[in-house]
Amino acid sequence: TITEQGGTAMSLGMQAGHVELQKHAGTERLSHMLLLTDGQTWGDEEVCRTVARDMGTAGVRITALGLGAEWNEKLLDDLAEATDGNSDYIAEADQITTFFQRTVKDAQGTAATNARLLLRLVREATPRAVHRATPTIANLGYQPIGTNEVAVKLGDLVIGQTNSIVLDLMLPSRLAGSFRMAQAELHYTPVGLTTEQVIKQDILLAFSSDPAAPAYEPRVMNLVEKVTAFKLQTRALAEAELGNTVGATQKLRAAATRLLDLGELELAKTTQAHAEQLEQGQSLSAETQKEIRYATRRLTQKLDA
Structure with missing residues (x-):
């Protein structure tokens, strides 16, 4: 007997998709789920979140796309965030192909996974917020590690795609000159490898007493x-x-x-x-x-x- 209940149990599809992904999982492969919905899931939102967390732990990324206006953006945002994936809004059905192609292209171009930025700030610096600026804007927040040290999750790094962040912090005034504001450490794992790589770079800030000097880039x-x-x-x-x-x-x-x-x-x-x-x-x-x-x-x- 088929009973109509006014919705779709999205968690069942997610679980079935995860099973298929596990069949082909390996260190030399990336696992990515593309989820498209045009409505509400039926009574299983918390199950969906649990499944997404399990998938995130297994290294699966979810790109969650909502079509039209009847879906729950908070749920799709949560599913994407739990897996270091992405969520987006598709206004019209004829845009679906564009979004699908972009998602597949990014997955194919992934060069490294689990990227995170560690910032070791000078003692006088007070961090207030961290936002990703490109490829899309998001409030990344930050995780305090110790005194003047914060960590920011960046997710996957895609070939040809610029990743930039905007760091909002407070600094006291200084005399004219160039000063080291922080040391940045980029941690990432190249696709096909299991060993994390680290790149270190000093971040310098120039102070000027010249009124004619450019105030910003x-x-x-x-x-x-x-x-x-x-x-x-x-x-x-x-x-x-x-x-x-x-x-x-x-x-x-x-x-x-x-x-x-x-x-x-x-x-x-x-x-x-x-x-x-x-x-x-x-x-x-x-x-x-x-x-x-x-x-x-x-x-x-x-x-x-």
């Missing part, structure tokens, strides 16, 4: 501005969920201004329209929230048309 500032827009929209959506319409509207307007300055005209226009929608007492639809959230994550990674 344009490319770096562009990344900082895009990360700032991401942080503003993240906070705006959180405020909207809590019912703080005023706070959400202010942050969306601020994000729209940043996006306009960055030349992201369409996204700026959309964000501004949603701010006006909130101001008029209308709530943001699930589709609107997904559109804002994922489009801002992709500010540094333009999808092919």
